[in-house]
Amino acid sequence: MADPTLFEFLHTEMVAELWAQDPDPGPGGQKTSLLVLEGMGFRVGQALGERLPRETLAFREELDILKFLCKDLWVAVFHKQMDSLRTNHQGTYVLQDNSFPLLVRMASGLQYLEEAPKFLAFTCGLLRGTLSTLGVKSLVTASVAALPSCKFQVVIQKP
Amino acid sequence: MADPTLFEFLHTEMVAELWAQDPDPGPGGQKTSLLVLEGMGFRVGQALGERLPRETLAFREELDILKFLCKDLWVAVFHKQMDSLRTNHQGTYVLQDNSFPLLVRMASGLQYLEEAPKFLAFTCGLLRGTLSTLGVKSLVTASVAALPSCKFQVVIQKP
Numbered sequence: 001m002a003d004p005t006l007f008e009f010l011h012t013e014m015v016a017e018l019w020a021q022d023p024d025p026g027p028g029g030q031k032t033s034l035l036v037l038e039g040m041g042f043r044v045g046q047a048l049g050e051r052l053p054r055e056t057l058a059f060r061e062e063l064d065i066l067k068f069l070c071k072d073l074w075v076a077v078f079h080k081q082m083d084s085l086r087t088n089h090q091g092t093y094v095l096q097d098n099s100f101p102l103l104v105r106m107a108s109g110l111q112y113l114e115e116a117p118k119f120l121a122f123t124c125g126l127l128r129g130t131l132s133t134l135g136v137k138s139l140v141t142a143s144v145a146a147l148p149s150c151k152f153q154v155v156i157q158k159p
Numbered sequence: 160m161a162d163p164t165l166f167e168f169l170h171t172e173m174v175a176e177l178w179a180q181d182p183d184p185g186p187g188g189q190k191t192s193l194l195v196l197e198g199m200g201f202r203v204g205q206a207l208g209e210r211l212p213r214e215t216l217a218f219r220e221e222l223d224i225l226k227f228l229c230k231d232l233w234v235a236v237f238h239k240q241m242d243s244l245r246t247n248h249q250g251t252y253v254l255q256d257n258s259f260p261l262l263v264r265m266a267s268g269l270q271y272l273e274e275a276p277k278f279l280a281f282t283c284g285l286l287r288g289t290l291s292t293l294g295v296k297s298l299v300t301a302s303v304a305a306l307p308s309c310k311f312q313v314v315i316q317k318p
Contacts, residue, residue, distance in 0.1 A: 006236060007165055009206045013199040014173050021180065040172040047168045077165060 007077070011102060014040075015118050037121035038128075045129020048076065052133075062156060065134050066093050073130055091156035095127075096149070103148035116144040120152075127152060166236070170261060173199075174277050196280035197287075204288020207235065211292075221315060224293050225252050232289055250315035254286075255308070262307035275303040279311075286311060 015037065022033035052072070070082035074097075083098045102119045106112050120142035128140045137157040144150045174196065181192035211231070229241035233256075242257045261278045265271050279301035287299045296316040303309045 005210055006203070006207065007169065009203045010166065010169055010173070010199075013202055014169070017195060017199060018176070036176060040169075040176060043172055044165070044168045048165065051164055 008101060008105075011119075011122060012105075015122070019118055031118075034117060034121045037118070038125035041122035041125025041127075042129035042132070043125075044122075045126040045131075046133050047129075048073070048126075049130040049133025062091070062136070063087065065131065065136060066095070066154065068134075069127060069130060070095055073127075077126065091158065093154040093156075095152040095154065097152075098149045100148050100150045103144070103150060106147055112147060113144060116147065116150070117142070120144070120150060124152065127154060167260060167264075170278075170281060171264075174281070178277055190277075193276060193280045196277070197284035200281035200284025200286075201288035201291070202284075203281075204285040204290075205292045206288075207232070207285075208289040208292025221250070221295070222246065224290065224295060225254070225313065227293075228286060228289060229254055232286075236285065250317065252313040252315075254311040254313065256311075257308045259307050259309045262303070262309060265306055271306060272303060275306065275309070276301070279303070279309060283311065286313060 015033075018033040018036055019031070022031050022036075025031055066085060066087070070085050074080060074082050078097075078101045080099075080101070082095050084096045086094045086096075100120075100123075102123065103116060106115065106119070124140040124142050128138055131138045131140075131154070137159070139155045139157060140152060142150055142152050174192075177192040177195055178190070181190050181195075184190055225244060225246070229244050233239060233241050237256075237260045239258075239260070241254050243255045245253045245255075259279075259282075261282065262275060265274065265278070283299040283301050287297055290297045290299075290313070296318070298314045298316060299311060301309055301311050
């Protein structure tokens, strides 16, 4: 019994429960539960960020911090590394996971693509929260083109 | 960054969120969120139960199954073993954890005792769900006399 399984099961239940409680916002509206999940991810990310080994807090190059998320944070939470990291060198980073664990259990048909955002909101918050603890303010969004691959876009907010 | 931390942080956020959404039931009433948490624990326990190593599914002695929860399940979820297991040999078992991880972060004053049930509901469900996958129907309740120690009482439901 691996731990990633426990985290994934708990995450699945949490998403299902919050989604079920949340009334449909109608066309163009956004489900409140997405914000709730993002907020939970943010606080878990903040807390995890505080538990990071101290030496990692020494780097202050933006790119080093992003590399840290792709490697150390991802391994700690998902037991794998992010597959690629790209940047425009102007504060925007695209982190791609070709087989994102929280999506791999989903059927891969196109008709399930619209279900994907609810499985990404928590992790967007997780990235934003960890960055926050490392002193970096950001906006994080996610997109899926083909399951179970997904991209997280991190835009650094300059002070 | 240890995994138990991730699970604990996620559990804490989940409890806080569900609790906050749940209106106060008034004197004598029970918070709906306790049932929701128990249900989530049940389904996670069921799913974990299905991932158990196959050889463990061979035992069918009730006591062996309970020992399995105290050792293998507890280690998988909490990275420690249960501290003691007692039984009246009539289908009732008391599992005691002297330092239950989901309670250790709580302040240990008596005034926090009334907060304890919300941190136990998920785990009651977890035990009931794992037992269910192993073919055992049960009722599971928890009690706390002195933080962070707690007891889980498992009453086997005979068919």
